Amino acid sequence: MKTPLFLYLTVLVIATCGLIYELVVGATASYLLGSSVTQFSLVIGLYLFAMGIGAWLSGHIENKLAQRFVEAELAVALVGGLCAPLLFWCFGQGWNVRLWLVVLVLVIGTLVGLEVPLLIRLLKERVELKQAVARVLSFDYIGALFAALLFPMLFLPSLGLLGTSIAFGLLNAAVAFWSTFLLELPTALAWRLRALAVGLSVGLGALLVYGDALEHFLESRLYAEPVLHSESTPYQRIVVTGSARQFSLFLDGRLQFNSRDEYRYHEALVHPAIAHTPRPVRALVLGGGDGLAVRELLRYPHLESILLVDLDARMTQLAQHFGPLSHLNQRALLHPKVHILNADAMQFLAESPPLDVDVAIVDFPDPNNFALGKLYSSAFYRLLKKHLAPQGVASIQSTSPLTARKSFWCIEATLRDAGLNTLPFRAQLPSFGEWGFILASALPLQKQHPLPSGLRYLNEEVWTALLSFPEDMKALPSPVNRLNRQTLVHLYSQES
Numbered sequence: 001m002k003t004p005l006f007l008y009l010t011v012l013v014i015a016t017c018g019l020i021y022e023l024v025v026g027a028t029a030s031y032l033l034g035s036s037v038t039q040f041s042l043v044i045g046l047y048l049f050a051m052g053i054g055a056w057l058s059g060h061i062e063n064k065l066a067q068r069f070v071e072a073e074l075a076v077a078l079v080g081g082l083c084a085p086l087l088f089w090c091f092g093q094g095w096n097v098r099l100w101l102v103v104l105v106l107v108i109g110t111l112v113g114l115e116v117p118l119l120i121r122l123l124k125e126r127v128e129l130k131q132a133v134a135r136v137l138s139f140d141y142i143g144a145l146f147a148a149l150l151f152p153m154l155f156l157p158s159l160g161l162l163g164t165s166i167a168f169g170l171l172n173a174a175v176a177f178w179s180t181f182l183l184e185l186p187t188a189l190a191w192r193l194r195a196l197a198v199g200l201s202v203g204l205g206a207l208l209v210y211g212d213a214l215e216h217f218l219e220s221r222l223y224a225e226p227v228l229h230s231e232s233t234p235y236q237r238i239v240v241t242g243s244a245r246q247f248s249l250f251l252d253g254r255l256q257f258n259s260r261d262e263y264r265y266h267e268a269l270v271h272p273a274i275a276h277t278p279r280p281v282r283a284l285v286l287g288g289g290d291g292l293a294v295r296e297l298l299r300y301p302h303l304e305s306i307l308l309v310d311l312d313a314r315m316t317q318l319a320q321h322f323g324p325l326s327h328l329n330q331r332a333l334l335h336p337k338v339h340i341l342n343a344d345a346m347q348f349l350a351e352s353p354p355l356d357v358d359v360a361i362v363d364f365p366d367p368n369n370f371a372l373g374k375l376y377s378s379a380f381y382r383l384l385k386k387h388l389a390p391q392g393v394a395s396i397q398s399t400s401p402l403t404a405r406k407s408f409w410c411i412e413a414t415l416r417d418a419g420l421n422t423l424p425f426r427a428q429l430p431s432f433g434e435w436g437f438i439l440a441s442a443l444p445l446q447k448q449h450p451l452p453s454g455l456r457y458l459n460e461e462v463w464t465a466l467l468s469f470p471e472d473m474k475a476l477p478s479p480v481n482r483l484n485r486q487t488l489v490h491l492y493s494q495e496s
Contacts (some may be wrong), residue, residue, distance in 0.1 A: 015143025054113020066183035073176035081169015085424035092221025270296035280358035288363035289315035289331035381418035
């Protein structure tokens with residue numbers, strides 16, 4: 001056996017690969033199935049359990065340790081490298097994704113759990129057992145740290161889920177190949193294993209080279225319309241489907257708008273808030289990186305400034321420069337009145353001096369995870385209240401009062417808990433059905449002037465109707481969504 005240093009580096013690589021597969025499967029499951037907390041909890045628990053199975057199985061391998069280690073590397077390269085493409089394929093075929101998720105995690109975890117004990121047993125032939133265990137576990141943990149840091153910051157944005165999965169399968173295949181030189185193997189067996197590693201590398205390499213085409217093919221099976229644009233950012237998966245004339249925006253697999261009826265949503269989100277504000281001069285938009293809420297605000301010439309705060313720079317760049325979207329928002333984000341800040345909205349509100357804005361448009365995705373749930377918490381709304389002018393009004397998208405009735409009224413109760421007066425209303429959107437909004441202000445809400453003319457959906461008669469809730473959407477006694485106890489996320493996951 002060659003120097004142990006290279007085997008320690010092997011541990012570093014396989015630990016990085018193992019955690020990357022765990023993160024890839026968790027992110028893919030969140031994208032396809034929603035509820036990221038549930039998916040990651042399931043993946044982490046299953047993965048650790050499977051590693052325990054692998055470690056137990058390693059104790060039953062009595063001989064041919066080097067051969068079994070290389071074979072395990074080849075197996076994890078194949079299964080781990082193809083885990084994301086397989087999950088996308090299963091979803092597109094209408095198969096039980098959750099079942100395949102469990103199978104893949106159990107297989108990968110078992111193989112990864114098998115590797116480290118085998119390496120320790122191989123190393124103890126050259127170094128003391130306590131030294132082998134200490135160093136192997138040290139490199140194992142360092143590899144896990146590398147994976148945790150680099151996955152969201154480097155691999156996911158640059159390679160996407162499919163590319164990351166395949167690239168690390170290639171890396172495992174490379175480990176298998178170089179291990180045939182590090183470990184003592186019969187010559188004929190070593191060459192056979194090298195041939196398998198090379199063949200697997202060629203196959204995975206071809207998939208990586210044609211990764212964009214593969215991703216486009218698999219993703220196209222998830223949507224009813226052709227995919228116009230897709231990319232992974234550090235924060236989300238952005239997909240635009242349809243055509244230049246009529247298209248839909250999806251974030252993490254969830255529909256955000258359809259261009260044929262988005263005007264109904266954005267008119268309801270923006271214009272009632274303006275109508276309840278005496279004379280707005282300064283506007284703040286939180287979320288809404290597509291620029292469509294800003295487009296509606298720009299109808300008002302007396303608005304002097306509009307600050308858009310959206311976490312994802314790629315989303316606001318698309319809204320500025322992606323042809324169909326910039327045409328739909330009428331190039332709103334390039335208007336000289338508009339200032340864009342790419343930042344976490346809650347952190348921005350917490351760190352900024354009072355902005356004294358007259359109108360705030362809060363347009364976040366639905367609270368399907370804790371990262372979004374904090375933006376619907378009483379702590380967030382208290383921060384928002386601090387930045388409103390004395391007569392300022394906020395408008396909050398608040399999910400559907402029909403299909404997510406408990407969630408809607410939980411948001412309303414949370415706003416009241418933050419010391420805000422509320423005015424809930426709803427709108428009918430063909431793409432979504434009934435949708436809910438809430439106006440909020442430190443002062444009692446009173447309509448100051450009529451809605452502007454020339455809107456495609458809203459008028460005074462329609463507005464009066466939107467304030468009425470049928471029996472199946474009326475208010476329910478609701479808990480408050482607090483930052484340290486995000487009841488809303490659990491309610492929404494039960495209703496969605």
